[in-house]
Amino acid sequence: MSVELSASEALGLWHRVSLLQVKQDQRDLTQRQMAILLHIYLVPPPHTVRGLAATLGVTKAVITRALDTMGDMGLVDRVRDDIDRRNVVIKRTVGGALYLEKLGDLIIEQGRLLGN
Template sequence: MGPLVEYVRSGHPDLTNRQMALLMLVYLTPGPHTVRGLAKGLSVSKPVVTRALNRLGALGYLRRQRDEMDRRNIFVAKTDEGADFLDAFGRLIAGKQQRTRAAA
């Protein structure tokens, strides 16, 4: 059984490829992150990032944070829930890799 099947069965919310890419981009690259910068990094439009961010924000995986130096700017910030989700997802993938090596 592949890691994606295990993920579906895990009970975690289903994320689209764009949502997962956005989540991983924020967690795996240095910030600060803006919608404009994330859209450029993913080669998609700002509305695409905004929709994905709305979903990830509702799940508690990312949050918007106003820049205290320039209140017009909004940063996309990590959350503990998002870090926990990615950690669990990484363990699913790592577990599958270990089982595959052991069976070989």
Template sequence: ASVRSDAPDLTARQQAILMTIALTPGPHTVRGLAEHLNIAKPAVTRALDALARLDFIRRIKDDTDLRNIFIERTPAGMAYLRTFSGLVLAAASGKDDSQLAPKRSGKTNAAA
């Protein structure tokens, strides 16, 4: 199976942060992500900057505490993760991407 893709290459840290935001209940903050992943807050901030440039996450100001910023996933970030999971499944099964057709309610990944 090929792992080539037109999707951006993320570092392991960026991938871990994006997956944490997508798969764990929020709200997410820099401090919370740093504690959860056991990495320094500046490293989280740099990774979030890169993910925001790709439109994979967005930062939202906390109306109750303006010092606090919440991190949310975006549709583009979720589409990236769906594509990535397809590549992982293809590599694990030995099948190519065309053999792993989506099996959810007739939807396709063509728009993703």
């Protein structure tokens, strides 16, 4: 399915979704945190701190700080890799999946309203 929006309509949709998300959910993710979270949930695992840093073009420390925050929110979890104990593997959580499902539903709802 393809949806065609003008730049103004796309930004308006993003604006409405962002405002509603802030009002409805106490968790306030930065753009970087959201990019990391979406990558973890939309790209097949495994995900490592090193891999995420390379994908986003940032340092491992930047990823670690973002994961600390998202871990405190219950959106992701980290475990040591059983094969290579130096690596930390990022795991999805039920809380993170529900958060993104609600966000997806919100985007769909606001997108439908845009079409009316």
